[in-house]
Amino acid sequence: MTQPELTHDDVLCPEWSVSPRVRALVTTRNGGVSLPPFGTWRDGVDGAGGLNLGRKSGDDLGHVEANRARLMKLTGRDEAAWLSQVHGATVVNAGDVLAAAKRGEPVAEADASVTDRTGAVCVVMIADCMPVLLCDPRGRAVGAAHAGWRGLASGVVENTAERVASLAGTDMSALHAYLGPCIGPQTFEVGPDVRDAFMKTVSVAQRDEVASAFVAHPVNDGKYLADLPRLARFRLARIGITQVVGGHHCTVSERERFYSYRRDRETGRMAALIWLEDQ
Numbered sequence: 001m002t003q004p005e006l007t008h009d010d011v012l013c014p015e016w017s018v019s020p021r022v023r024a025l026v027t028t029r030n031g032g033v034s035l036p037p038f039g040t041w042r043d044g045v046d047g048a049g050g051l052n053l054g055r056k057s058g059d060d061l062g063h064v065e066a067n068r069a070r071l072m073k074l075t076g077r078d079e080a081a082w083l084s085q086v087h088g089a090t091v092v093n094a095g096d097v098l099a100a101a102k103r104g105e106p107v108a109e110a111d112a113s114v115t116d117r118t119g120a121v122c123v124v125m126i127a128d129c130m131p132v133l134l135c136d137p138r139g140r141a142v143g144a145a146h147a148g149w150r151g152l153a154s155g156v157v158e159n160t161a162e163r164v165a166s167l168a169g170t171d172m173s174a175l176h177a178y179l180g181p182c183i184g185p186q187t188f189e190v191g192p193d194v195r196d197a198f199m200k201t202v203s204v205a206q207r208d209e210v211a212s213a214f215v216a217h218p219v220n221d222g223k224y225l226a227d228l229p230r231l232a233r234f235r236l237a238r239i240g241i242t243q244v245v246g247g248h249h250c251t252v253s254e255r256e257r258f259y260s261y262r263r264d265r266e267t268g269r270m271a272a273l274i275w276l277e278d279q
Contacts, residue, residue, distance in 0.1 A: 052269060080121035119277070
């Protein structure tokens with residue numbers, strides 16, 4: 001059976017007050033052609049029509065490519081600057097990534113990209129890690145960061161913000177940020193190593209604020225429930241970025257809308273994209 005086309009009803013868009021030049025969206029698990037376990041989920045039943053975008057997920061590659069084509073059709077662009085994500089803090093230029101792809105070169109290992117060029121689509125894939133989209137509100141530059149706990153603790157958001165601000169010719173404090181869907185604070189169980197990774201990066205005066213993002217697990221002794229969006233907001237505020245929206249969707253608990261690696265293990269990948277148009 002032919003699946004309906006991907007539409008804006010199948011994706012999330014940031015609700016922020018920025019230039020109309022800035023375009024951004026985050027996909028869900030809906031609106032594609034993938035079959036179970038990469039398909040849709042309705043009333044406890046796996047179905048067809050999943051928008052899995054991950055080539056290494058184990059899905060039929062023909063379905064993944066068809067899903068990517070659907071996504072690009074929705075954006076009105078030919079291609080996006082797909083990355084080989086490694087949970088680090090490296091930031092690359094989306095235009096350079098696209099040029100390398102045309103030359104047949106290996107995909108760049110990085111977890112964020114930026115651009116000030118019209119039509120160069122920055123993209124990161126997710127399945128519990130948090131996408132952070134950044135833009136100059138005047139529409140001069142944008143960036144996308146893949147911020148799981150490792151990348152966030154390593155400074156991927158700060159690095160991306162610095163690059164976007166530099167391209168836009170402005171201060172980081174002028175930027176706007178959107179926190180996309182990720183594993184939520186009621187489901188993100190972590191060990192003390194994760195808490196320590198964040199605590200060691202802050203001053204004594206900031207320790208209480210960071211510690212408040214980790215709540216002792218009510219059942220598993222020695223474990224914590226971590227609030228990834230709260231940690232991201234803290235790190236953004238530390239570099240002056242206070243215009244922040246999003247961070248309210250949980251990939252684990254909202255099964256009908258999102259893929260989740262923590263929940264399912266064998267699952268698809270979603271994507272967060274941001275780019276500039278002429279107007």
